Amino acid sequence: MDILHPAAGRGMLRAALLAAAHGLAMAMARRRRARQLGRELRRQLRALDGLDARTLADLGLHRMELGSVAAELSGAAEPTRRRVRSVAPLY
Numbered sequence: 001m002d003i004l005h006p007a008a009g010r011g012m013l014r015a016a017l018l019a020a021a022h023g024l025a026m027a028m029a030r031r032r033r034a035r036q037l038g039r040e041l042r043r044q045l046r047a048l049d050g051l052d053a054r055t056l057a058d059l060g061l062h063r064m065e066l067g068s069v070a071a072e073l074s075g076a077a078e079p080t081r082r083r084v085r086s087v088a089p090l091y
Helices: 005-047 055-060 064-076
Strands: none
Touching: 005 055, 005 064
């Protein structure tokens, strides 16, 4: 049977406590980021929901897409829409 020196036991305990503290800090950071994304998603959705049907049509959007668009704009979802930029001004 191996008997550890008391100092070795303290080192193992310290390492375990540091690992647990790191895990807790990472979990708290993930939760904070999820809350930030949720707030941004709701903000984007409120802004888009305030647009009238004509403005949405001008943007090439339908009201049923607003949740998806808001998720993309807030970073909660990967962008899937093609963005088109005109090269010349449209007069």
